[in-house]
Amino acid sequence: MxxxxxxxxxxxxxxxxxxxxxxxxxxxxxxxxxxxxxxxxxxxxxxxxxxxxxxxxxxxRAPAPAPVPAASGAGRRIVYSLAAKRVWLVGPKGTAQRTFAVTPSTVSPPRGTYAVGSRSVSVMGSDGVAIEHVVRFAGVSGVTVGFSAAVDGSRPDPGAGKKTGGIRESREDGKAMWDFALHGTKVVVVP
Incomplete structure (x- = not known):
């Protein structure tokens, strides 16, 4: 060669x-x-x-995630359990894409089916705390109810006596909610 x-x-x-x-x-x-x-x-x-x-x-090994409540409907949706103080982001095939604990607001929506009506990237919460990734879906007795995350990571004091509609989640969970909950997304509130 x-x-x-x-x-x-x-x-x-x-x-x-x-x-x-x-x-x-x-x-x-x-x-x-x-x-x-x-x-x-x-x-x-x-x-x-x-x-x-x-x-x-x-x-x-992390514990198995809580299953999506059976009586929460079908299809792509957000499920909010009042008693469990938990949210599920459910995909179109009925499988939870994410689930996380929340701190309930002092005003809770009645169980039923709602839709995301408005969203805000960042605003001042009714409790005076800066919040982000606000996803609103209901109104109860003049109080707007929705999911949000406090910029400082704080959770509301349920004993403060204020009527608030902010269901607080961590900032990481708030970002996931924001990405999932487009305008019109179904929100199912279960006991």
């Missing part, structure tokens, strides 16, 4: 090895945590799966 073709073959081989190395690195960087733990010698059994020693691996 002439020296020039040998040099070309060597260069192509080196380029191929670099490409394989880069692809391998990218694949390992995006691998699920369970794979990277296995590579490091750790072991995490899938949820509910015996770990090979007759025990279930429960370390670092």
């Amino acid at each position: 002439p020296a020039k073709s040998s040099t070309i073959v060597t260069a192509l081989t080196a380029a191929a090895l670099v490409a394989v190395g880069v692809l391998g690195y990218q694949a390992s960087a995006s691998a699920p945590d369970t794979l990277s733990q296995a590579r490091k010698g750790g072991h995490q059994a899938p949820e509910g799966h015996p770990d090979g020693h007759g025990k279930k691996d429960t370390k670092d």
Whole structure:
């Protein structure tokens, strides 16, 4: 083989090895945590799966999310449970995309079906706290009821004696609600 073709073959081989190395690195960087733990010698059994020693691996496992209330209708919707103080963002197939705890307002909407009527990126709450990602869906006795997150992360004091309609959520949950709850989105309030 002439020296020039040998040099070309060597260069192509080196380029191929670099490409394989880069692809391998990218694949390992995006691998699920369970794979990277296995590579490091750790072991995490899938949820509910015996770990090979007759025990279930429960370390670092979050509790199962609360199921969507059965009597909350069908289709894409927001479900708000008054008793559970919890919200579910439910996709079109009836599966919860997210669920989270909330702090109820002092004025609660009656159970029933509503729709998102208005939204505000940021305003001053009726309790004097700056709030963001406001999603309004009902009115009760002259009080507007909706979901919001306090910019300072605070939760309202239910014993303050003020009539408020703000159902408070964390800022992270408020952002998820904002992204999900477009104008007209169905809101189902259950006991």
